[in-house]
Amino acid sequence: MVFRSARAQPAAAAAEYEELARWVPADRLILDPSELRVYECDGLPLHKEPPGAVVLCASREEVIGVVRWCHERRIPFVPRGAGTGLSGGATPVPRGVVIDLNRMRRILKVDVENRYAVVEPGTINMRVTQAVEAQGYHYAPDPSSQKACTIAGNVAENSGGPHCLKYGMTTDHVLGIEVVLPDGEVARLGGPLAEPPGYDLVGLFVGTEGTFGVVTEVTVRLTPSPQSVRTYLAVFDDMSLACRTVAEITRQGILPAALEILDRLTIQAVEASVFRAGYPQDAAAVLLVELDGFEAGMDEDEEKIRRIALENRAIELKAARDAAQRMQLWKGRKGAFGAMGRINTDLYVLDGVVPRTRLEETLNEVYGIARKHRVTVSNVFHAGDGNLHPNISYDGRDPEETARVLAAGREILEACVRAGGSISGEHGIGVEKVDFMPLLFGPDDIQLQKDLRLAVDPLELSNPGKIFPDSRSCIEVGKRRWKEIPL
Amino acid sequence: MVFRSARAQPAAAAAEYEELARWVPADRLILDPSELRVYECDGLPLHKEPPGAVVLCASREEVIGVVRWCHERRIPFVPRGAGTGLSGGATPVPRGVVIDLNRMRRILKVDVENRYAVVEPGTINMRVTQAVEAQGYHYAPDPSSQKACTIAGNVAENSGGPHCLKYGMTTDHVLGIEVVLPDGEVARLGGPLAEPPGYDLVGLFVGTEGTFGVVTEVTVRLTPSPQSVRTYLAVFDDMSLACRTVAEITRQGILPAALEILDRLTIQAVEASVFRAGYPQDAAAVLLVELDGFEAGMDEDEEKIRRIALENRAIELKAARDAAQRMQLWKGRKGAFGAMGRINTDLYVLDGVVPRTRLEETLNEVYGIARKHRVTVSNVFHAGDGNLHPNISYDGRDPEETARVLAAGREILEACVRAGGSISGEHGIGVEKVDFMPLLFGPDDIQLQKDLRLAVDPLELSNPGKIFPDSRSCIEVGKRRWKEIPL
Numbered sequence: 001m002v003f004r005s006a007r008a009q010p011a012a013a014a015a016e017y018e019e020l021a022r023w024v025p026a027d028r029l030i031l032d033p034s035e036l037r038v039y040e041c042d043g044l045p046l047h048k049e050p051p052g053a054v055v056l057c058a059s060r061e062e063v064i065g066v067v068r069w070c071h072e073r074r075i076p077f078v079p080r081g082a083g084t085g086l087s088g089g090a091t092p093v094p095r096g097v098v099i100d101l102n103r104m105r106r107i108l109k110v111d112v113e114n115r116y117a118v119v120e121p122g123t124i125n126m127r128v129t130q131a132v133e134a135q136g137y138h139y140a141p142d143p144s145s146q147k148a149c150t151i152a153g154n155v156a157e158n159s160g161g162p163h164c165l166k167y168g169m170t171t172d173h174v175l176g177i178e179v180v181l182p183d184g185e186v187a188r189l190g191g192p193l194a195e196p197p198g199y200d201l202v203g204l205f206v207g208t209e210g211t212f213g214v215v216t217e218v219t220v221r222l223t224p225s226p227q228s229v230r231t232y233l234a235v236f237d238d239m240s241l242a243c244r245t246v247a248e249i250t251r252q253g254i255l256p257a258a259l260e261i262l263d264r265l266t267i268q269a270v271e272a273s274v275f276r277a278g279y280p281q282d283a284a285a286v287l288l289v290e291l292d293g294f295e296a297g298m299d300e301d302e303e304k305i306r307r308i309a310l311e312n313r314a315i316e317l318k319a320a321r322d323a324a325q326r327m328q329l330w331k332g333r334k335g336a337f338g339a340m341g342r343i344n345t346d347l348y349v350l351d352g353v354v355p356r357t358r359l360e361e362t363l364n365e366v367y368g369i370a371r372k373h374r375v376t377v378s379n380v381f382h383a384g385d386g387n388l389h390p391n392i393s394y395d396g397r398d399p400e401e402t403a404r405v406l407a408a409g410r411e412i413l414e415a416c417v418r419a420g421g422s423i424s425g426e427h428g429i430g431v432e433k434v435d436f437m438p439l440l441f442g443p444d445d446i447q448l449q450k451d452l453r454l455a456v457d458p459l460e461l462s463n464p465g466k467i468f469p470d471s472r473s474c475i476e477v478g479k480r481r482w483k484e485i486p487l
Numbered sequence: 488m489v490f491r492s493a494r495a496q497p498a499a500a501a502a503e504y505e506e507l508a509r510w511v512p513a514d515r516l517i518l519d520p521s522e523l524r525v526y527e528c529d530g531l532p533l534h535k536e537p538p539g540a541v542v543l544c545a546s547r548e549e550v551i552g553v554v555r556w557c558h559e560r561r562i563p564f565v566p567r568g569a570g571t572g573l574s575g576g577a578t579p580v581p582r583g584v585v586i587d588l589n590r591m592r593r594i595l596k597v598d599v600e601n602r603y604a605v606v607e608p609g610t611i612n613m614r615v616t617q618a619v620e621a622q623g624y625h626y627a628p629d630p631s632s633q634k635a636c637t638i639a640g641n642v643a644e645n646s647g648g649p650h651c652l653k654y655g656m657t658t659d660h661v662l663g664i665e666v667v668l669p670d671g672e673v674a675r676l677g678g679p680l681a682e683p684p685g686y687d688l689v690g691l692f693v694g695t696e697g698t699f700g701v702v703t704e705v706t707v708r709l710t711p712s713p714q715s716v717r718t719y720l721a722v723f724d725d726m727s728l729a730c731r732t733v734a735e736i737t738r739q740g741i742l743p744a745a746l747e748i749l750d751r752l753t754i755q756a757v758e759a760s761v762f763r764a765g766y767p768q769d770a771a772a773v774l775l776v777e778l779d780g781f782e783a784g785m786d787e788d789e790e791k792i793r794r795i796a797l798e799n800r801a802i803e804l805k806a807a808r809d810a811a812q813r814m815q816l817w818k819g820r821k822g823a824f825g826a827m828g829r830i831n832t833d834l835y836v837l838d839g840v841v842p843r844t845r846l847e848e849t850l851n852e853v854y855g856i857a858r859k860h861r862v863t864v865s866n867v868f869h870a871g872d873g874n875l876h877p878n879i880s881y882d883g884r885d886p887e888e889t890a891r892v893l894a895a896g897r898e899i900l901e902a903c904v905r906a907g908g909s910i911s912g913e914h915g916i917g918v919e920k921v922d923f924m925p926l927l928f929g930p931d932d933i934q935l936q937k938d939l940r941l942a943v944d945p946l947e948l949s950n951p952g953k954i955f956p957d958s959r960s961c962i963e964v965g966k967r968r969w970k971e972i973p974l
Contacts, residue, residue, distance in 0.1 A: 113738070114842060158687075171687065187935050193840060193873075196927065197911035197920070198954060199936045200645075200658065203690035224740050251600070253711055297783030353680060355601060386680075424684035433684070440683065448674050448943070449686045455942035456935070467685060 016073065017053040017097075023065065028103070030054035039080070039098050043145075044088035045346050045396055046406070047431050051078065051092035058103040060180070060216040066099055067214060068184035076461045079214045081122060081150030084143075086349045087430030089157055089209045093464055099214055101152055107131050108217070115222045116175055116192045121152030121215045128220060137222040140167035143426070144337055152215040158207035160426030162258040162333065165384040166292070167223060169426065171206040176219030179205060179212065182457040192219055204452075209428050210463035212456045226292035229257070230302060231326040234287040234309040235280050235316035239263060242285035243360040245312045246383040249289070250356060252308070254301050257292040259384030260333050261285055266378040266391075267332075269342050275335025277328055280316060287314075287383070288333055336380040343376060343393035348405055351427035352416030356386040365415045366390050373408040375401075387425035388416065414439060429467045437468065503560065504540040504584075510552065515590070517541035526567070526585050530632075531575035532833050532883055533893070534918050538565065538579035545590040547667070547703040553586055554701060555671035563948045566701045568609055568637030571630075573836045574917030576644055576696045580951055586701055588639055594618050595704070602709045603662055603679045608639030608702045615707060624709040627654035630913070631824055639702040645694035647913030649745040649820065652871040653779070654710060656913065658693040663706030666692060666699065669944040679706055691939075696915050697950035699943045713779035716744070717789060718813040721774040721796040722767050722803035726750060729772035730847040732799040733870040736776070737843060739795070741788050744779040746871030747820050748772055750850075753865040753878075754819075756829050762822025764815055767803060774801075774870070775820055823867045830863060830880035835892055838914040839903030843873040852902045853877045860895035862888075874912035875903065901926060916954045924955065 020029055030036060031053055040048040052075075057063045070077045076096040083090055092098055104120035107128065111117070112135045117128060125146040128139035142161035143149055149159070154170045155177065167173075176190035190202035205212055236242040242261050249256065262270070267279045267286060279286045287309075291301055302319075309317055320326035332339075340347050354362045363379065366388070370377035381388045390412050394405045413423045417439045424433060437446060450468055454460070507516055517523060518540055527535040539562075544550045557564045563583040570577055579585055591607035594614065598604070599622045604615060612633040615626035629648035630636055636646070641657045642664065654660075663677035677689035692699055723729040726748075733746050749757070754766045754773060766773045774796075778788055789806075796804055807813035819826075827834050841849045850866065853875070857864035868875045877899055881892045900910045904926045911920060924933060937955055941947070 113844065171690070181935070185931055187932055188929075189932070193842065193907070193909055196909050197916050198694075198924065198928065198933075199939060200690055200694055201936065201939075203658070203687055204939075207684075207687055294784045294787075296787065297781045300783065355680065357600070420680070422680055422683050429684050437685065441685065442675075444672055445674055445676070446685075448668070449688065451942040452686060452688075452691075452939055455938040 014052070016075075020053060020055065020066075020069065024055055024062070028056040028058065030056070039083075039092060042080070042083040042088060042090040043086045043349070044091065044430065044432055046348060046402070047088045047091045049092045049094055051098040052095035054098040054100055056100045056103050060178070060186070063099060063180050063214050063216050064184050064186065066097060067180050067182065070097055070461055071183050071459070074459060074461065076464050077214075078463050079152070079156070079210045081153030082124070082145070082148045084145040084149040085153060085157055085430065086351065086427040087157070087424070087432040089428050089430040089463070089466060090153075091431045101150065101214075104216070105150075111192070112137055112222060114192055116219055117222055118217060118219050119151055120217060121150060123151045125149050125151060125154060132222055133225065136225050138225050139220055140164070140173055140223045141170045144334055151218050151220065155206050155215055155218055156208065156210050157428040158426070160382065160385070160387065162260050162382060163290075164426070165259060165382060166255055166257045171203060173221040173223070174202060174206050174218060175221055177202055177205050177215055178217035179215050181213040182459065182462040186216075190219070207428070209430060209466050211453055211466055213462050226257070228295040228298060229290065229292045229326065230298060231320040231329050232289045232302075232305065233279070233318040233329050234289065234314040235283045236285045236287065236313070237283060237315055238313070239285045239363060240360045241312045241314070242287045243363065243383065245287060245309050245314070246359065247356055248308045248312070249305060250384065252304060254304060256289050256384065258288060258290040259382070260288040261379070261381055261383040262333065262336060263379040265343075265376070266336050266340075266380045269339040269378065270332040270336055273335065273339035273342055275331050275339050277330075277332025279332055283315070288329060333380065337391070340378065340391055340393055343378070344395055346394050346396035348392040348394065348409060349427070350388070350390045350392070350409055350412055351425050352388045352390070352413050352421060352423060353425040354386045354388065354416050354419040354421035356384070358419040358421070359383060359386055359388070362388065362415055362419050362421075366412050369408050369411045369415065373404045373411075375405050375408045377408070382425070385425065386421065410436070431466060434465070434467065434469055501539070503562075507540060507542065507553075507556065511542055511549070515543040515545065517543070526570075526579060529567070529570040529575060529577040530573045530836070531578065531917065531919055533835060533889070534575045534578045536579045536581055538585040539582035541585040541587055543587045543590050547665070547673070550586060550667050550701050550703050551671050551673065553584060554667050554669065557584055557948055558670050558946070561946060561948065563951050564701075565950050566639070566643070566697045568640030569611070569632070569635045571632040571636040572640060572644055572917065573838065573914040574644070574911070574919040576915050576917040576950070576953055577640075578918045588637065588701075591703070592637075598679070599624055599709060601679055603706055604709055605704060605706050606638055607704060608637060610638045612636050612638060612641060619709055620712065623712050625712050626707055627651070627660055627710045628657045631821055638705050638707065642693050642702055642705055643695065643697050644915040645913065647869065647872070647874065649747050649869060650777075651913070652746060652869060653742055653744045658690060660708040660710070661689060661693050661705060662708055664689055664692050664702055665704035666702050668700040669946065669949040673703075677706065694915070696917060696953050698940055698953055700949050713744070715782040715785060716777065716779045716813065717785060718807040718816050719776045719789075719792065720766070720805040720816050721776065721801040722770045723772045723774065723800070724770060724802055725800070726772045726850060727847045728799045728801070729774045730850065730870065732774060732796050732801070733846065734843055735795045735799070736792060737871065739791055741791060743776050743871065745775060745777040746869070747775040748866070748868055748870040749820065749823060750866040752830075752863070753823050753827075753867045756826040756865065757819040757823055760822065760826035760829055762818050762826050764817075764819025766819055770802070775816060820867065824878070827865065827878055827880055830865070831882055833881050833883035835879040835881065835896060836914070837875070837877045837879070837896055837899055838912050839875045839877070839900050839908060839910060840912040841873045841875065841903050841906040841908035843871070845906045845908075846870060846873055846875070849875065849902055849906050849908075853899050856895050856898045856902065860891045860898075862892050862895045864895070869912070872912065873908065897923070918953060921952070921954065921956055
């Protein structure tokens with residue numbers, strides 16, 4: 001069972017797209033239905049929708065051209081980077097245009113003295129670090145997909161990653177954005193100097209999931225690379241003990257660079273795959289701990305972590321002795337999602353947040369929900385942030401199983417909210433969780449967000465149907481604050 | 488010369504305010520013209536305007552009542568905390584209502600385990616730290632006015648302070664906000680868990696200077712207090728050498744908790760005042776350096792700083808040996824603005840930002856501009872952030888001198904922008920710098936901000952005339968994005 005959007009969108013005749021061929025080079029315009037299928041989903045295979053056209057834009061001017069063309073014709077458009085997003089932020093809109101940004105991947109400027117770089121939107125996350133690591137810097141947010149995902153995609157979803165525990169999310173590392181607004185005008189927000197006056201538009205734009213226009217340039221913060229890095233693996237025969245170790249490490253005021261847990265099923269999938277990291281296959285949980293910073297003081301933190309792990313009955317403790325061993329320990333974590341391809345044909349990666357102190361009980365609930373709905377769930381997660389990723393492996397060709405996957409997914413997110421948490425830590429709402437927004441927000445709070453969206457995109461052309469249900473046809477939307485505007 | 492706003496506002500007959508007396512207790516409603524004069528300005532004495540009425544609100548319900556009353560009658564209102572703001576963010580609007588929040592100063596909740604506190608808007612900044620310091624925590628942003636200024640005022644202006652170099656501005660320490668929107672409805676944004684999904688409304692609201700409604704509750708982040716703090720004073724007979732010392736400390740990757748510079752005139756004013764800190768009165772500049780964090784590694788940083796200062800010909804170096812000596816070194820910095828009361832009757836505190844690497848040349852420009860306009864300028868500033876505070880002392884009763892002060896102020900901010908900087912680091916735009924916004928933003932960029940403001944406050948009742956020129960009477964405002972909305 002695949003959900004196809006039933007929301008009304010302005011229909012555009014296929015002939016209309018042929019207009020684009022007048023000025024978009026043939027090798028960068030996709031109109032053929034079989035080729036369009038490649039773009040029917042991103043990293044969320046639960047929702048599929050072929051677009052009306054795809055334009056592989058190679059410059060800001062081309063983005064402006066496509067957006068203006070769409071604006072004039074009231075055709076919705078969806079910006080797209082690498083398509084690694086997990087909440088369907090790049091799911092096409094029926095008959096809409098996909099604006100593909102992968103040809104715009106130049107690093108335009110590097111200024112390590114002032115600690116920033118200016119990059120095009122399709123620049124791959126990892127390439128930013130590669131461009132500056134010789135000078136002792138890196139780009140801190142490191143999603144699991146960092147070898148593929150793009151900076152503008154990270155901006156759209158406010159992406160996180162293992163090291164965001166210490167270094168903060170994408171929003172903490174974006175200093176400026178150039179965006180083509182939904183009517184085709186260009187705004188330049190922020191810049192290399194932090195905190196410009198006026199409203200914090202950079203902060204507002206990060207995480208808007210493409211609903212505020214198309215990003216064409218990003219100024220990112222460069223972070224000095226740590227003098228020293230130490231990585232440890234603690235092995236447990238009980239998941240609860242791994243969770244308690246995490247809670248105790250943070251309670252003692254230690255701020256590791258990363259605190260990641262993998263559960264038994266994840267460990268087994270990883271160890272059976274090319275991402276084999278040497279995790280003990282009979283363990284109930286492994287905990288990866290990374291310290292970074294100055295060498296001074298690390299021995300003390302290491303000793304504390306060792307003591308806390310042993311007090312929580314860790315059955316094995318390993319320390320990476322060099323960079324190669326460190327990479328080896330991380331290989332399993334970074335490859336975990338790939339390894340799950342071994343379990344079944346499809347994977348639904350959930351993204352819930354709970355207070356760290358409630359990880360243990362929420363995980364127990366997650367396993368219970370999976371049993372109840374007879375679905376296969378594995379867990380690999382940013383334990384230090386309380387950011388769970390329950391992963392449900394399933395066969396998407398089986399509609400009955402898919403329905404159980406969706407029911408289990410909803411219950412898991414409801415459990416996170418009940419625990420005082422949230423329905424998204426780092427993947428965004430996309431199309432996946434549109435219907436779950438009322439779990440967290442009252443109607444007025446959602447309305448306030450929609451009003452802001454309408455201020456930027458009154459026609460709802462830029463990535464409609466994401467985050468909030470589309471409001472185009474609803475005459476009541478916005479009425480509270482809009483009815484009194486003297487126009 | 489004092490500027491009184493000439494902007495058209497809806498006139499409300501004084502009789503209309505008498506309506507408030509029906510439900511606002513007499514001791515919390517100010518209508519008497521001589522008492523209203525107390526509220527005619529905040530920390531920016533250049534702009535004065537008596538309000539039509541002041542309500543000393545004691546609860547969220549009273550705030551809602553006043554806002555609704557204003558909304559129904561189209562009367563503008565201005566939220567006000569301690570009135571310590573330096574850009575005129577709390578300057579009254581002609582015949583508008585001032586909503587005073589100083590009676591709402593309870594600390595509602597402290598949760599050190601999850602590192603947050605919930606406070607009422609009028610809570611004094613310093614009180615938050617006092618409430619949690621015994622448990623080893625503090626509230627990090629520390630404006631010079633922290634013994635008087637309120638948390639909601641800090642939220643409105645996104646306030647900074649010496650330690651924001653390491654710990655970030657107010658926006659980095661606010662997790663949730665309860666706000667009475669301009670139509671009287673209540674929105675609760677964010678909460679103790681960081682990064683809720685959907686648009687980052689908390690980030691958007693911080694720094695909106697009261698233009699998005701009245702804050703009635705704030706959830707702030709609590710920061711673990713450092714294990715160790717070390718404070719140093721380096722004395723120079725040349726300001727340029729002090730600036731180069733700062734640039735070199737940061738270039739070597741040291742991140743002090745604070746890097747503050749005071750110039751000769753500031754030192755002399757401080758040493759002649761009750762804030763006497765023992766700074767050498769013949770020095771051209773003193774640099775305060777504070778390190779904090781774990782004891783381990785501090786000796787190395789201290790040695791590096793000592794070497795860099797000596798290489799830049801510091802003529803004296805002092806280290807505080809204990810908490811009392813540390814307080815003594817800070818006393819002059821914290822009291823600098825108070826001490827300037829000795830120089831003349833009025834003080835115009837400017838707030839410009841430049842890249843750290845251009846501090847030296849910009850300061851030279853500042854002194855040149857002061858000479859040209861024959862005004863007295865002293866400088867005390869957050870050197871690590873490149874955040875300058877040129878302070879012009881003057882006699883506000885002399886209109887000719889006041890005109891020179893304003894001309895010099897404008898030239899100084901223009902110099903900051905030319906150096907690649909900004910017109911505000913931490914004080915906001917308020918009424919002071921409304922006319923300078925075009926130095927930084929193009930018309931479209933300002934329009935985008937105004938459109939967002941109109942989405943939240945279509946009648947422009949909440950603190951109108953701040954940040955942007957008031958747009959109420961301008962039929963063209965917002966037309967680009969608004970004209971096509973199907974209403």
